[in-house]
Amino acid sequence: MTIRIVPTQFATVQDAITAANPGDSIQILAGVFDGFQVTKERLNIFGCGIGKTIIAGTPAQGSNSGIFVNANQTILQGMTVQGFSENGVLILTSHNILKHIESKFNMRHGFDGDVASNNNLILKCIATFNGISGFRFNDSEHNCLIDCQSKLNDSSGYQSEAPNNMFIACSSVENSTGFNISASHTLFNNVVNKEGGDGIRLFGSSNNIIQNKVSNSMENGVRVLNATSLHVIDSNIIRNNGVVSPANTAGIKVEALSSGSTIRFNKANGNIDVDIEAMAPANTNNTFDGNKCMNSIPITICNS
Known part of the structure; x- marks a missing residue:
């Protein structure tokens, strides 16, 4: 297992993912970085914290979202994602853990669980000022959201049409629903x-x-x-x-x-x-x- 550091060893997060092997860790230092797509399983990608490591600017490869989780068993934590024309975080896979992530000022959803994004744990994440919902899991099931916050999004704080999702100790304030x-x-x-x-x-x-x-x-x-x-x-x-x-x-x-x-x-x-x-x-x-x-x-x- 190797730790790859952005931007001292790799200029972008995507460069570090390209060089990584499944099971590696990627540390993103404080600063502002482009979006990225997770393409390899079992990566642990961690920033320096909300408001310190900021994902903004160019969206993830293959998406207009900031972070595109497209591999299983990703651990993603400690960063802010903001200002993208679609979603802050788009999840397309299963058995991922997202922790201490803030997603704000995106045109669509703060966090979007798309088709087959099942069995994910979303822990202590924050969604604010997004153009539609804070957290959306319309096509995915068996996800668990714990101690998350959704505030001042234009539509729902939490939206889910697929069955069997759990929302525990979360807060929803000043959304449409x-x-x-x-x-x-x-x-x-x-x-x-x-x-x-x-x-x-x-x-x-x-x-x-x-x-x-x-x-x-x-x-x-x-x-x-x-x-x-x-x-x-x-x-x-x-x-x-x-x-x-x-x-x-x-x-x-x-x-x-x-x-x-x-x-x-x-x-x-x-x-x-x-x-x-x-x-x-x-x-x-x-x-x-x-x-x-x-x-x-x-x-x-x-x-x-």
């Missing part, structure tokens, strides 16, 4: 605050939404769209959502054709227009148990 997710995800112990629309929007089925804090969203705190839902929405704190008071917002809103979900032990208060609402026949086609709130529609689904 906090979490915009489809089927079979787990959201545990996340904080969602001051979103421009819904805090958490569920448009698929079988999601586990457990012990999250959702507050001050302009529209609904948690919105369950029309579907055979089969969600578990359990032990969340939902407060002060519906800030702009559009028509018919709620802390937890279950739309009419949603069915098969369990909404239990949530604490909801201070939401406009109502803390928990289940539009008929959703009030009878889902299970409501042990929720604490000031008001609900109908009144039978909430214990004051």
Whole structure:
């Protein structure tokens, strides 16, 4: 195993990757460097930290993104990626670890998991001021995001249409939507605050939404769209959502054709227009148990 250093031994990160063998390490010193594509497996590419090692300028080979992860088992950590015409970090492979990476001011997504980018760990990463979403995993599954931050992105803080992704102890603040997710995800112990629309929007089925804090969203705190839902929405704190008071917002809103979900032990208060609402026949086609709130529609689904 060899450590290759940029820019003292190699002028660019791409030059170091070209010279590397699978399993090598590449250290990027403080400074501003062009984007790069990871083309060899098991490379450990590490910078000097967020705001110190900065990837900007020319995009990665084969992409308009800053970093293009195109090999399995990459470890990537300790850098800022900014100002690219597509994504900050584009992931096309599996079993990678991304840690302590900031991605900002990119025209599309901060982090984008594209086709077949499965089983990745995204840890303590930050996405801000990106043109669409902070973190997007629409075509990839079995990814785990832990302790990440998404703030002030134009669309969703976190977006995922492929199933079986996990979001644990992440934060979403002042995006258009906090979490915009489809089927079979787990959201545990996340904080969602001051979103421009819904805090958490569920448009698929079988999601586990457990012990999250959702507050001050302009529209609904948690919105369950029309579907055979089969969600578990359990032990969340939902407060002060519906800030702009559009028509018919709620802390937890279950739309009419949603069915098969369990909404239990949530604490909801201070939401406009109502803390928990289940539009008929959703009030009878889902299970409501042990929720604490000031008001609900109908009144039978909430214990004051």
